[in-house]
Amino acid sequence: MDKEISKAVINRLPRYYRYLGELMENKVERISSGDLSKIMRVTASQIRQDLNHFGGFGQQGYGYNVAYLYTEIGRILGLDVVHPMIIVGAGNLGQALANYGDFEKRGFKLVGIFDVNPVLAGITVRGIEIRMVQDLPDFLKSSPVDIAILTLPKNKAAQMADLLVENGIKAIWNFAHLDLDTPEYVIVENVHLSESLMTLSYKLGEYKKSHCGDE
Amino acid sequence: MDKEISKAVINRLPRYYRYLGELMENKVERISSGDLSKIMRVTASQIRQDLNHFGGFGQQGYGYNVAYLYTEIGRILGLDVVHPMIIVGAGNLGQALANYGDFEKRGFKLVGIFDVNPVLAGITVRGIEIRMVQDLPDFLKSSPVDIAILTLPKNKAAQMADLLVENGIKAIWNFAHLDLDTPEYVIVENVHLSESLMTLSYKLGEYKKSHCGDE
DNA sequence: TAGATTGTTAATCGATTAACAATC
């Protein structure tokens, strides 16, 4: 059953899901890979190839049923299941993520917020009280948590990742600016914002070089 | 001079930069591609290949001078130049990014914050007053801005991108959950947080399948 | 000089695209 699907394919799945959601909002019932390819600006071949990793969702001569495909991709992405999450690091970014309600719609349910800074203790964000990390081990014993969102500064993130793993966390959404050194079974998804911004900066430099006659 | 460097290489550059910065902090003066490959968990071949796209930074028999390579990569990434930025969308995420001081260290200087919500008018974030988007065209006429950070909700982001482009913005760091439809010369770097989280969710599902005997 | 390590070419691997037979 397992053919080991490549990272490139997985990364495209949420984008398909987003576009299918939009098609549904626009009451589009069916779509061919050709039409979808025009909207998404990828090749029809890639769409068919990608989807077929997971099964034949389409029908020759007809195309794909939008609602059906949307549901199926949602299921593949695990959006049909509730994922309890905690945020570790209740700074600006942690609080911003806590306040972002859209995650909940997709089954990502925030169940706890933790920080190391006593000043934050007891403050409530979106109805959830900020706890101290000392309480984390006990909390994890009594509440199932699928995903830990790590929004602590770099210098505290490494040891916190260790603590999370020791206490049974299997998946970390890492916003700290370092690569976590976790056991291979732990799933880490990095969001390195500063690296994204540097990539943008690089392209800007290329653009300016080509448009201002420099070099 | 231009051999069109692939996106994969560009995306790795900031990571090299980060590791070299850490080596400098640890007073490491020189490093070989072999040693760096062990630390970064990539092949030495890839490191040499990547760096050689931009010139010969190393020396046979010696390796690479850490400080020199760090500076050079910084220059390639455009970190030796100040990039004035504005934030458009002063919600939780916009304010969190505004408060993140590390960008400034790398030359990314926040010069303005804008929103459409009058309630936010006049509130100051990190010394910068939130302005209304009506003032945006005038602001851009009088102040040079390299990068616009778009942290508005999806339904307002598309038209705001148009407005930004009309007023001369050439680069957008897009946090809105949609693909912007901008002219080809505009540089767009997307940070689709919900898609990153879905990817994590997918992997979690795979993990659970393989460990809980399901399917 | 001898040893180390780069820069660079060649080989491999994987991902994308094209093509088309199967079939709705």
Next chain:
DNA sequence: TAGATTGTTAATCGATTAACAATC
């Protein structure tokens, strides 16, 4: 049935890795 469009195999393209001659 005829036309459309998928599922899937084959061809192409690009990126990664290996190898090694050049050279510090």
